[in-house]
Amino acid sequence: MDPKTYAEAGVDIGKADAFVARLKLASRREGHRRLWPACGGYAAIYPVHGDLGIALTTDGVGTKLLVAIEEGKLQTIGIDLVAMCVNDLLCVGATPAAFLDYYATGKLDEKASDNLISGIIAGCDQAGMLLVGGETAELPDLYQHGHFDLAGFAMGTVSRPSLLSGENLKPGDKLIGISSSGIHSNGFSLARKLIAVDSPFWKALLIPTAIYATPVMVLLNEYPGSLKALAHITGGGWTNIMRPNKNLAYVIEDHLAVPELMKFMADKISLEEMYKTFNMGMGLCAMAAEEHVDRVIAAFKANKFEAKVIGEISNKKPSLTIRGLENGKEIKLPVPGK
Amino acid sequence: MDPKTYAEAGVDIGKADAFVARLKLASRREGHRRLWPACGGYAAIYPVHGDLGIALTTDGVGTKLLVAIEEGKLQTIGIDLVAMCVNDLLCVGATPAAFLDYYATGKLDEKASDNLISGIIAGCDQAGMLLVGGETAELPDLYQHGHFDLAGFAMGTVSRPSLLSGENLKPGDKLIGISSSGIHSNGFSLARKLIAVDSPFWKALLIPTAIYATPVMVLLNEYPGSLKALAHITGGGWTNIMRPNKNLAYVIEDHLAVPELMKFMADKISLEEMYKTFNMGMGLCAMAAEEHVDRVIAAFKANKFEAKVIGEISNKKPSLTIRGLENGKEIKLPVPGK
Numbered sequence: 226m227d228p229k230t231y232a233e234a235g236v237d238i239g240k241a242d243a244f245v246a247r248l249k250l251a252s253r254r255e256g257h258r259r260l261w262p263a264c265g266g267y268a269a270i271y272p273v274h275g276d277l278g279i280a281l282t283t284d285g286v287g288t289k290l291l292v293a294i295e296e297g298k299l300q301t302i303g304i305d306l307v308a309m310c311v312n313d314l315l316c317v318g319a320t321p322a323a324f325l326d327y328y329a330t331g332k333l334d335e336k337a338s339d340n341l342i343s344g345i346i347a348g349c350d351q352a353g354m355l356l357v358g359g360e361t362a363e364l365p366d367l368y369q370h371g372h373f374d375l376a377g378f379a380m381g382t383v384s385r386p387s388l389l390s391g392e393n394l395k396p397g398d399k400l401i402g403i404s405s406s407g408i409h410s411n412g413f414s415l416a417r418k419l420i421a422v423d424s425p426f427w428k429a430l431l432i433p434t435a436i437y438a439t440p441v442m443v444l445l446n447e448y449p450g451s452l453k454a455l456a457h458i459t460g461g462g463w464t465n466i467m468r469p470n471k472n473l474a475y476v477i478e479d480h481l482a483v484p485e486l487m488k489f490m491a492d493k494i495s496l497e498e499m500y501k502t503f504n505m506g507m508g509l510c511a512m513a514a515e516e517h518v519d520r521v522i523a524a525f526k527a528n529k530f531e532a533k534v535i536g537e538i539s540n541k542k543p544s545l546t547i548r549g550l551e552n553g554k555e556i557k558l559p560v561p562g563k
Numbered sequence: 564m565d566p567k568t569y570a571e572a573g574v575d576i577g578k579a580d581a582f583v584a585r586l587k588l589a590s591r592r593e594g595h596r597r598l599w600p601a602c603g604g605y606a607a608i609y610p611v612h613g614d615l616g617i618a619l620t621t622d623g624v625g626t627k628l629l630v631a632i633e634e635g636k637l638q639t640i641g642i643d644l645v646a647m648c649v650n651d652l653l654c655v656g657a658t659p660a661a662f663l664d665y666y667a668t669g670k671l672d673e674k675a676s677d678n679l680i681s682g683i684i685a686g687c688d689q690a691g692m693l694l695v696g697g698e699t700a701e702l703p704d705l706y707q708h709g710h711f712d713l714a715g716f717a718m719g720t721v722s723r724p725s726l727l728s729g730e731n732l733k734p735g736d737k738l739i740g741i742s743s744s745g746i747h748s749n750g751f752s753l754a755r756k757l758i759a760v761d762s763p764f765w766k767a768l769l770i771p772t773a774i775y776a777t778p779v780m781v782l783l784n785e786y787p788g789s790l791k792a793l794a795h796i797t798g799g800g801w802t803n804i805m806r807p808n809k810n811l812a813y814v815i816e817d818h819l820a821v822p823e824l825m826k827f828m829a830d831k832i833s834l835e836e837m838y839k840t841f842n843m844g845m846g847l848c849a850m851a852a853e854e855h856v857d858r859v860i861a862a863f864k865a866n867k868f869e870a871k872v873i874g875e876i877s878n879k880k881p882s883l884t885i886r887g888l889e890n891g892k893e894i895k896l897p898v899p900g901k
Binding site for chain 1: 594595597598604606607609611612615617619620621622623625626628629660661663664665667693695696697698700701702703704705710712714716718720752755
């Protein structure tokens with residue numbers, strides 16, 4: 226039987242959220258008051274000198290790894306790793322600076338590691354950051370059968386005036402959808418169960434995650450104030466739209482093209498589950514006041530991304546409402562972490 | 564048959580070194596010239612503002628994890644994780660600031676994750692740093708049977724004048740051995756094969772790795788210039804002593820007490836292999852000009868570490884010579900990465 230939800234596929238988002246919440250409580254010490262508030266918790270920001278803060282984030286690529294291993298195609302999974310971290314950094318308004326990777330495997334394979342590292346370097350080049358270090362761990366009894374794990378750690382710099390905090394979002398601001406390159410690196414424990422290895426969509430699973438650094442840097446540097454917030458659509462799908470400010474109502478009325486592989490999966494599970502798990506064609510949601518919308522769209526289009534207004538912020542009760550769907554129904558998603 | 568070397572235990576240090584070397588070549592781009600030279604490559608240092616640099620490093624705890632899992636004792640493995648990263652940061656003269664963890668498991672277990680995070684927070688408290696974030700990944704098909712992996716990322720700040728680069732070390736400078744708390748987090752793939760679960764030494768494997776932040780910060784802040792270099796004795800054992808400056812000869816004549824569990828293992832494999840793999844009672848080697856030796860020793864002793872002069876730097880050909888061993892023999896270890 227095909228799994229119908231992400232939990233049935235073996236990933237319990239609720240429990241993972243609870244753990245993150247506990248972690249926050251446990252670590253909320255005196256010293257944490259020093260940290261600057263950052264958009265949606267996408268990165269922590271540690272102040273180091275006057276208006277200069279250091280943005281820090283870490284991520285992995287989830288079980289997209291297993292698809293790459295099964296396909297024997299490790300050349301681009303490093304791009305995914307960098308993308309998952311750097312897109313989070315961008316959401317707080319930081320300029321990507323340095324990246325480190327943690328690569329753990331049962332038995333080091335030179336060809337595999339060359340391919341992985343090449344992808345990481347390609348991703349860093351796309352993001353304008355330097356690969357400054359990493360750890361390669363051979364753990365013979367922990368990883369087996371060519372398995373390995375990858376984690377990434379990204380550092381960026383941000384000046385307090387250009388920090389994106391999401392605090393100044395207000396009703397009337399526009400939501401601008403930016404196209405994804407495909408499934409990116411989320412929802413794979415479910416996708417791997419819904420898409421068979423011999424499916425025409427199987428290979429599309431490995432398309433590298435889009436890196437949004439170039440257009441975002443153009444906007445932050447050349448048009449300061451044009452972006453009010455950015456939401457990287459990562460684990461948790463479209464619930465991420467609410468992360469920059471959980472006290473607002475977000476209403477979606479229009480849509481970017483949904484990738485074929487997601488349409489295929491949508492025939493097997495509920496549309497609500499799809500939007501809670503996958504990016505549904507939108508890898509990043511930019512938020513801007515109406516007068517800056519054209520500028521924001523132009524910056525992304527100049528870098529080959531599709532971009533258009535898909536909705537706006539309203540003064541209703543905090544929520545995310547998705548309209549304009551093919552089946553004519555309306556979806557409401559829960560505020561994450563509440 | 565018991566393994567006689569680290570390679571027989573499944574870990575090929577040579578190949579891992581080759582990979583690190585390739586990584587360095589591959590990433591040696593234009594932008595890397597901006598990075599500051601740092602003692603022994605223990606951390607990368609990214610300059611952000613005038614004399615202010617950001618030190619970055621990542622590490623894991625190796626297969627010490629598997630001992631913790633087998634024992635069902637996860638309370639202190641987080642201390643090891645922080646220690647492995649923070650001791651590296653100290654070696655470049657950085658002040659520990661922020662820590663992030665990557666925790667990947669097959670199925671999130673609340674008790675296990677509570678224990679892990681408690682240990683990480685305890686380690687951060689010891690090191691005077693903040694746990695500012697992390698990633699908890701549920702990867703159902705990658706980790707099995709209660710297995711998981713942990714990686715840590717640490718950020719510190721360093722001002723250019725207090726940077727430890729190892730460049731000003733010279734013949735006559737003293738090597739000061741600082742006691743370890745036990746095996747720390749290195750050589751476990753070998754140790755797990757030499758020490759049986761029912762051995763009296765098994766439980767000693769889990770003693771948390773010492774964190775040297777407090778005495779090192781006293782020396783860096785209150786007695787600037789007193790430390791010329793620090794070598795964290797980590798993977799590769801005593802070959803780490805040569806990392807701060809590979810153009811010098813290091814001669815060891817005296818020794819700290821060797822932990823019983825290492826004496827037990829030394830009956831089964833060669834002493835050379837022991838010194839290439841384990842810390843042999845010395846978790847950190849501080850290097851100082853003769854006039855600062857008493858000050859350095861006093862700072863560590865005030866924090867309950869054993870500390871004494873164990874040797875000095877000579878003007879011979881680059882090498883590490885270990886004398887004063889019980890069997891009267893002399894060991895020479897190869898310069899790492901050469």
